[in-house]
Amino acid sequence: MLSFLWFCVKYVLIIQTPMRSTRFGSAFVLSLAISLLLSSSLGSCSSLVFSVCWVLNISAHENRPDINVWLDNTELTAIGSQGKFVSLSVTPLDVHELRTEYEGIAQVWNFSIVSDSINVSGTQRTAHLPSSATAEALKTFRTQEVFPCENGTEYLHQKESFIIALGYSRRFPLRQESGAASTLLVAWSGRSLAAHDPPHRVTLYQLEPSGLVPLCNDTTHAPRYRFTGLQGCGSYVACVERARGPSLLCLATLTDPDVPANFRVTAWDSSSLTVGWDYPPSDRLASFLVTVFHTNGSGHVLEERRYRQEPDRRGFTAGPLSPCSRVRLGLQAECRGPGPARPSAMALSDGNSANSEIINLRQSTSGPHSYTVRWSVRNFSSVSSFRVYHQGRSGAPPSSAGTR
Secondary structure, X not given: OEEEEEEEXXXXXXXXXXXXXXXXXXXOOOOOOOOOOOOOOOOOOOOOEEEEEEEEOOOOOOOOOOEEEEEOOEEOOOOOOOOOEEEEEOOOOOOEEEXXXXXXXXXXXXXXXXXXXXXXXXXOOXXXXXXHXXXXXXXXXXXXXXXXXXXXXXXXXXXXXXXXXXXXXXXXXXXXXXXXXXXXXXXXXXXXXXXXXXXXXXXXXXXEOOEXXXXXXXEEOOOEEEEOOOOOOOEEEEEEEOOOOOEEEEEEEEOOOOOOEEEEXXXXXXXXXXXXXXXXXXXXXXXXXXXXXXXXXXXXXXXXXXXXXXXXXXXXXXXXXXXXXXXXXXXXXXXXOOOOOOEOOOEEXXXXXXXXXXXXXXXXXXXXXXXXXXXXXXXXXXXXXXXXXXXXXXXXXXXXXXXX
């Protein structure tokens, strides 16, 4: 009786390469917070969130001063809500640049996060205590409400009409719960509201070279919202203005890449294997990540190797591969952006394993001293020979038992 059947495959692998008034009751208050989560659990209660806070006080009878704010070359002036604090979280970088232009005066600060502190360099010294104007502005936050710079505060600039500071909070209430190439789910602390209650307002901006472009403005009574119809590898800012709250909470995020489509073997023979795939043109794509899985005859992975391909490539040829081995392949797209690369879900190809896989193994005839077995493979070009084992011993490789 046939106890084990083994066959030998030869294949090839070639790789192409191996982010003035101190009364604030009628103020326009703007706070921009850049947040860095230092926890592996997104939205955890112990997450340490560092922020940049910008507060602009404009009384109703005053004209708005000429002011612009940039963070890492992105103008943030588009984000704002009359009489509300605004907090913005972004993907962290090693060093951030904050630039302001206020009444014709330009200021630039560079800051970085080191452990649980902030290192700041700039043309103006920082202060650790708030001025009387700043203290008055902070009274808009009740005890249970979150001021993004409530701890470790470094005040960069304090005037009656303009305040900017750095700090952190462990109570940052907005988080990203999940995301994909075309969707983004955000949630915030609190409970669902009754239908007759004022709703929460949600806004979505897309980050373009020209700045932040508003895409969506909606309301909800739930403590979460899912944005849909997004682009893969897209940079977005999602904002939530909670009902009866003093602040507008925002976070910046990068959607996942689209999964490469139509990943397939395009050509193969006994010494080479070529694969190809489809992917829409995108200037946000950083690279493709190819994973080569070396497997045994039963499909278990013995070794895997990863190779990056340029974003304009849509295929590669593999070779030479070690004799008598099988290979499967995985393909992921990676986004271009700050921080670690964000890979897509993996598209898989059976590589040469599917073509040389033995199927329909059967015994066709038998006699007192012999028997015949037959099998099929999808393609003989990637098979150099078959070897049959009978009761644990190898016999001579058959010449004609295999069929197409």
